[in-house]
Amino acid sequence: MKKLVIFAGTTEGRRLSEILADAGIAHTVCVATEYGEIVMREQTESTKAMQTAGQPIVNLHCGRMDREQMQKFLHDEGYEIVVDATHPYARVVTENLRGAVDTLKSLEKDAHFPIYLRLERKIDGITEADGIVTNVQYFENNADCAKALENTEGNILLTTGSKELAVYCASGRLKDRLHVRILPGRESLELCMEQGIKGRQILALQGPFSTEMNAAILRQYDIRHMVTKNSGRAGGCQEKLEAAKMLGIPVYVIEPAQKTSDAAGNIPGTDSYSFAGICGKLGQLCDCKISQQGSLEICLAGIGMGSRDCMTKEVQQTIETADILLGAERMIADYSARIEKKPYYMAAQILPYLEKLQESEELAQQETLRVAVLFSGDTGFYSGCRKLYVELQEAIAAGQLRGSVRILPGISSVVSLAARVGESYED
Template sequence: MREILIFAGTTEGRKLSEVLCDSGIHHRICVATEYGEILLKHHPCRKIHRGRMEPEEMRDFIVKGDFAAVVDGTHPYAEIVTKNIQAAVEGTGIPYMRLLRQNDTEGGDSNRKYFESASQCAKALEQVEGNILLTTGSKDLEKFCSSDDVKKRLYVRILPGAESLSLCTSQGIEGKQIIAMQGPFSEEMNLALIRQFQIGCLVTKESGNAGGYREKLEAAKKAGIEVFVIKRKEEEGYSFARICDQLEQICHRKLCRKGPMDIVLAGIGMGNARNMTLEVYEAIKGADILLGAERMIAPYSPHIEKRPYYLAKQIIPYLKEIKEKNVFFEEWKVVILFSGDSGFYSGCKDVFQVLEKEICLKNIQGSVRILPGISSVACLASRIGESYEDAGIFSIHGKDVYNLVEKIRCREKTFLLMSGAKDVHKLGTLLLASGLSRCEVIVGYQLSYEEEKIIRLTPEECLKLDGEGLYTCFIKNPEVSPKRLTHGKADDDFIRDKVPMTKEEVRDVSICKLGLYKGAVVYDIGSGTGSIAMEIAGLSDNILVYAIERKPEAISLIKSNKEKFHLQNIQIVEAEAPEKMDGLLPATHAFIGGSGGHLKEILSELYNINPNMRIVINAISLETIAEIKNCLELFKIREEEMIQMQVSRSKKAGEYHLMRAENPVWICSFCFCEE
């Protein structure tokens, strides 16, 4: 197969060579200097020709080679070299393509002056005071050294190659004036050099982003110095993408031309840019693509584009789309913004997990990382002089929080993230209804912004709060009721009426036999007063309980007890089991306090829902015990245990205490296991 010939002298030329290497296409790449050769790693598809060629040598080289196309990837300012390549190719019948560097820099600024040539720029420097940072390389150095006054004030940044150093020496540039380094250079590095050498004017070519042009301009702007820009001449040619398209047609092969994405999920803090971490600020400033809610991305201008996307279902298709539509031959920086702290009640977690999966499946090429921000809780705590390591921290921003009242009741300090004034009103209502009227509520309004306010309120005053905006609340409870670490409510704590209820000691043992854990989903079948459901739901907000009951009077009692104990992680299902169970979240555990004669059907449905479910059944009659024994023979089970529990209670009779026995109860526990 015929080779592709690349004349390289730019990042783009080298990157095109990398694309051809990755695609298995043999080619030759011509570089002028030893340093240019060093930048290219050995690859079996690439041959390197080092050294400058005169026009006749260049034509002879092209004619004697077996080339399918010639790509001119030399520097935009190397006009003579480009003319020589064009002349050498002319009449050979070999396609010639000029690879253009993207000129995506912004327009003028007050600290910037433009010149048509290096000579014109050098002449203007004679009127400038102070030291000069020359970042145009060594090629035109002679022009800038024609004035002794300018020469002695020059600090010349060049490539660390022998040829460049030799040119500096020949022009009388002293060693202390030479900065021999390979870019790219960040804004911080440019700014450091400006300050180190007390630069008053920076000289650059209009070289585009690949040449670090933007970083030079930003550094000069921060330092408050002038920038002299040598303008790039308009020329005909093709973009990197178009060159790749043409080479695919010439080589009859698809090119592997997609670069990786460096994806950063960044917490921007409370919203005011002054409170953003420097790490996040630098990530935003260096972004090629910027995503996030519209209000967050509005102040910033990424290198390529920004979109108001912050959900995984928006972000993933977009990243796949730009991967297919665009040729990015070096790492693209994608920054996705989230409010507050990325690891604190943030949508960042879901997006991160989806991106990791897509990268693992190779649907997206690149890497993903997270940068944290400062949360409004940290800000409010600092404003009011409180710590938050010993506080409860919860969010009702756009969602309900299970058992919020009990969370506040058992803590001295609680922080709440909120959606707006309506959530403050809701908080006041809950505190008053729950007997927590002595709590102090401190509201942080529009934290970090100019209109920031810290407002101290009573629960009653929370109901009257005006003004929409961003709120974070701190609740101080002077009457803490320590949370019990075990279940074990007294029977008299429940609203009972005449509905049968599992007694306290039996509840305790039955719940222990369930072996509950975080994230459990429990069916309380034949819930009665809901005593079992209340006890289980009170153990953890991360447990969901379905109280399944068929009797209307019992349903009413379950609702009353749920309201009394302020438990939102109980859902009441009015049905005769096993009806409606198939429409619920699959259970991990089930307690059967009453089966209504349908034990076999109930167990069959539970097995269908989860063949590894943990079951506890209570029985007080011998007939029910016999039914349990017969039913268990129908299923494969493990960890079977049957205990009988007898409880006696003392009752005072005159001066004596007599023991009165409760009905004995059988407690059967086991786990289903799959066939």
């Protein structure tokens, strides 16, 4: 088995480590910060019992490294495969890691050692056609964004992390207006303190954040401008945009350099791969099958009489946390989903869609996808829910779909009618 290391710090990096562990492939995960180590250690607790030749299947290495330190680390440990799963905006880290590998290749007699693979996050462009964006400005860098903000008034929510904080704090017109959302790690907090950011300006929170959570923060801190990176769906960009649209708040987006990828998400002629692509490549290199198969958690939810006030809290929570939202167009119009929503409510539409979805890049990147299908009224009273439930169960039993299905009932129209006219309905 080839010796493998992942430079992580992203959800994709953590998910890749999980998949490799499940396949019995021993590897090391490198994280830059103490907080990153804590998050990874929580995930790897379940793999402690899994060992290869008496050694833990997942090892952790914590600490920032420059190019020379990376080169020494890779050489001393004898890694043959290096996976770069760092954040798409961590360009310096990627440049250093590529440089370290290239230097080692030039020094080693075997030109194939080590192999560098870049896990490239899929980042969709933000367009008006998405039905989300109404007031967005784009910037190539944080300095240009900070300059534009100097001509505005009101509180600013900065969601670009702590590393770029100094750019915004350099301006006296911005510093006191900032509310900074950062990871709850020591390094991030120390950077805030170094820049003179007061405690009341710091929101030390770990995501993911729903649209509702983002909107609540915008309201609580009277935010008038929001700054974000376009870090794709995995980075929670869509939920930020939707919350800003709800409240009519302008968004300032730092855009990464766009790269042209093929249908699978791989970038031709480079060492960059989509999540599914990198799993396939690692399977070839390690001469074993790597299963990315996640599962679908399907919920058929009754939304009652149609308004939010008539829904059960359980159904509301299901809608708010859904990755995929399906249902008649009028039912899903007022809600958002983390990945997408489709006006599908019949089995003939939903089954082919779910079969295709379970082979998608989105499901490969996470263990489960939460799918909510909305139905009006009570799911057990003349509802299309029953037929769909039976067909989904049959598809799961036949192996066409991987996952589970359950029903959450809404308030029945009969119950509501009886209550409004003051009658009981037991007769």
